[in-house]
Amino acid sequence: MLRLFGALFLAFSAGAWALALFGQWPLHLGVAVSLMFSGAAFALVPWWFQVTADDSKPVVSQPAPVRPEPAREESMMPVGSVPAIMPEVLAPAKGKKIEIRRAYEAYVLACRRSGAQAVPPIEFVPLMQRLCGMLNIETQRRGEYVYLLDVNVNR
Incomplete structure (x- = not known):
């Protein structure tokens, strides 16, 4: 029933615009009547309601519940601190001089251990x-590569 009244009010709103635009x-006045009817239409049929097929009662749509994913084993491990390990x-x-890639590989190995x-x-x-910068280790950049100078990796 609400759907019918909403459609009628929107039709009246369109009619008011037509009368105003064609000089009748x-x-x-056309804008005021149009706003009045369209506001009444939207007030009667709120956007959060879905009307069932038989127009008997509205059903409120709800989002699906969000279920947290179980934590993976990796995410439960503590993160290795670069300043503590390096x-x-x-x-x-x-x-x-060593490339920063070798330093990262050594860091990953130390984290695994x-x-x-x-x-x-x-x-x-x-x-x-x-x-x-904090340990006064000089770095050098050549193109894509970053080198650490005057250091080596402990095995």
Whole structure:
């Protein structure tokens, strides 16, 4: 029943616009009548109701419940701290240089040995560059490669 009244009010609203546009009514009157009827139509048929096929009673639509996924074993492992692990992995070596990729591989190996989860490479590089600044380890960039100078990896 509400659907019928809503459709009628919207039809009256369209009619008011037509009368105003074709000069039968003044424009301000057509706009006012149109807004009145369309507002009544939307007030009668709220957008959150879905009307059943027999128009007997509205059904409120609800979103499906969100179920959390079970935690994977990897996410339950503690994250390996770059500042805590890397000073143990790197050793001073005058005149040597290593690529940051080798430092990351050593970091991943140290994390596996300790049972911690390694941070992804995209997070490792800025953390390692910050750590190098704190430990006075010089870095060098050549194209895509970043090198750590005067250090070597402990095995």
